[in-house]
Amino acid sequence: MKLNISTYFKLNCRQPELEFIDIDLNKDNLLFVDPRLIEMGNDIYSKKMQRNIEVFWAEIIKAVKRNDKRAISSTLDGLKEPKETRLGYASNTCDGNSIARKLKKKLIGAIMKNKAVQSGQLSQFCDFEFFIDDVSSDRISDMVTKIVKDVLVEFTQHQCQIHKIPMKLFVQDDFLDITKGNVSWIKEMNVELPFDEYGEPIIFVPKNIVRLQGAAGQNLRCLYRFAIREFVQNDKEMLEDVSPTGKDGKILLRDVKVKHPISKESLTAWYNKYGKLIVDFKTDVLSERIHPLSDEQIMNVIYEEDIRNAS
Template sequence: MNFSSFYNIGNQQPNLEFVDVRLNRDNMLFLDPRLIELHNDPFSKRMQERIAVFWGEFIKAVKAKNRKKTYEILGGLKEPAETRLGYANDNSRGNAVARKLKPKMIKAIEQNKAVMSGVLKHFCDIELFIEDVSSDRISDITTKIIKDVLIEFTQEQCKLYNIPMKSVWQEDIFDHNKVEWVKRKVLLPIYFGKPVILVPKNIVRLEGVAGQNFKCFYRFAVRNFIQYDHSMLEDVSGTGRGGKILLRDVQLEHPISKESLSNWVLKYGKLLVDYKSDILTDRLRVLSDREIMNIVYSEDLFQAG
């Protein structure tokens, strides 16, 4: 049962602005803060503002070693089940955001030189440097930070299609003006007693993209910086003809790790900037309707559409 069919909207994914989620199970799509940065519409700009405030205040608290404030800022990062995206119905994964990820994230950032030095300025870049942060974790965190904007987007869509809404309490709404998590009563559509929050289709990505970006960044670093730095090649044994050092030799000596990338962005000032401008910008793209349909529609409905 998809949102459009349950409410008899009369349109399918290509004619909808939101992800037409299946309501009774998870949809393997994930919010992408990089795509949010890519857009200039009013909703995206408000999302950008909240993410910037959250990340700025979080880093400020970490640098000040204010553990109380740090945990307060992370206080609302619990499983965002209302969107039906990612692993929303997997309680073990969802609860891990609150129970396991918070202390790991704080410790990792406290020990990360790229973050503490100010090189890592944008929340979306944590996928490149912080362990245990992948597509699903980034999506969960992003969803909670921009939850109030998503609620207003949902309300706009419901008014557009005359979808009934009910007043329900929603916890863990990030108030970016006060930098605190609040509880509010809001209007939302209800599916068998559970509220639904819609997500714009132009800000979601497929599973595993964070890992792909990380691996791509590593390869870029090795090919464009490490292999030309003689100090990094001193202990590399060349296996090419005449002892020539090949890329695989460099990778063997300097295996992929987020800790290495954190150190490299400090060593090479242009590394992160060049990667984002030369490679990452071209990799960013909005999913096609067909890609989304492959995820959210059953085979019969997909073929019918």
């Protein structure tokens, strides 16, 4: 049965009047937290979230440079898939799988071996998904949600005060602690949160920091096409073994793509070879693509059944 926050708590308003995602409490809401949108935000919550992300990623970079596998493992410790936001691909019980348990070993290896991380070029967490295998929009969203969980709780409590939504104490796990100048995880903390009809806690997510399903894959493909067009096809060394199919032996863009198919390994190598790749891509392409979703776009996801029945 469909049950959004606004209807469950009788708020007498819909998504356009709310600062948070009016999630359906009884299903997966296919929206994903986007660190790039957090980076763009000027509000106090976005700035706090960005600080958490920066410190978290700086800790990872330092550990990689020291070749400290134990420190990387410790920093990744709290990244269990969040269930309280009801965003992304959770199970039907809203109890997702643990990132730490299922992917941690593989993720540590990928991070330590990645040349863009080793060199320090991959200095921003928001670029992480371009270069690390098995890290897609849902994984990035889950990771970011855990990294900024304390800020989301603060945001939730403020929204509950505004809308007079009842809360009660819950024991919540894995809060990132950056107060001591390094990264650690607080394993348990008592916090006030709103709750659903089954007594399960809910964490609200600001509507200005989410993206649609598939947006990350589109960004990846855009980066690949940009790299081919602006850098690879003008690199004589990269074109040495490309078989031309154009008139008079001309190498066409499709020929370069056949020789260099899209892969995160290739993008990592190109990033290390072409120092301006990411900066130029963000300036020329990504800046035009990244923007908060409109209320209508969000409503098409969270009120999907209502919209379908009304049409």
